[in-house]
Amino acid sequence: MPAKGKHRRPKSSRLTRGFVAAGTGGAALALPVIGATTASAAQPAIAKAAVTAPAPAKKAPATYTVVAGDSLAKIAEEQSVSGGWKKLYNDNRRNIGADPSLIRPGLKLTIGAKAKPADRTADTGRADRSEARTAPAKKTPAAKPAKAKAYSNDLDGWIKESLDVMAKHGIPGTYEGIHRNIMRESSGNPLAINNWDINAVNGTPSKGLLQVIDPTFRAYHVPGTPFDSYDPVANITAACNYAAARYGSIDNVNGPY
Structure with a gap:
């Protein structure tokens, strides 16, 4: 008979378990069984669709007709011109001329147009004025009636x-x-x-x-x-x-x- 004694029981792995099977001669055979992993399957990553915001449509330039009492500063404020009256002047310099303080009624200004290159011959000193005034409309002097020639009564x-x-x-x-x-x-x-x-x-x-x-x-x-x-x-x-x-x-x- 085999000698009696204590035998250490092998620790079971978290991944494997031993099953004892009776065999010939009373020997015990440890049959390892591969266990299933406990890790959960990785979920496929969901790629986020890149959302491209449509480019804002360019606002077409607007046209403004000057009326009596207007000034570039007033028009720029009412029309929300970014850059103020100086931007409005630079955009319409060719139509306004060298003096931004003189805009006549009936003059058409482009609001929102790309600024044109500054005219080097323009009077930049006048362009720095903070307030522009409206040029009074030119009045054609009425023709004076011909004065009757006077003759002496003799x-x-x-x-x-x-x-x-x-x-x-x-x-x-x-x-x-x-x-x-x-x-x-x-x-x-x-x-x-x-x-x-x-x-x-x-x-x-x-x-x-x-x-x-x-x-x-x-x-x-x-x-x-x-x-x-x-x-x-x-x-x-x-x-x-x-x-x-x-x-x-x-x-x-x-x-x-």
Whole structure:
């Protein structure tokens, strides 16, 4: 018989267990059995999809029309221009010009446009102003009505006014020629009348400064003057018109005509 004694029991592994099987000769055989691992299977990693945010659409430049009372600073604030009025000025420098303080009503400004290269010839001193003012709209001065020429109410004024009327109608004559004939015919009296010559006998007396009979006055009356043979200007102008037709000019008359 095998000697009696204590036998150490082999420790069982966490991974293996021993089973004793009876065999021939009473010997005990330790049959190792491979156990299952206790580690849990690794879960496959879930890749996170990369989410790419769409690029924000570029805002199209807006157009702003300047109105009276506007300034670049005011427009930049109302339109939320990043960079303020200086950015707005740089973006529209070519349209505004060298002075940002002068923007006229009706001027179109681009809001949000890419800044153009600065004009080196621009007056940068003025561009640094913190506030721009609106240029007043240019007013076209109204044409003043032509002032009527004044003439004195005497022989000098009557002759001068007659000469201006004659010039408009192309009637020749000079101040000296008119004055000389008036002094001979009427001595400068616009109401003079001849009641003793042949014209008076025939019922058509000579009248006025240059002693014109009514038929001649009517035939040679100049438009723009009164239809009255006693009117000084009308009388002189009609007589000079008649003298121009018959003698070439009142200057050529040196006696009764």
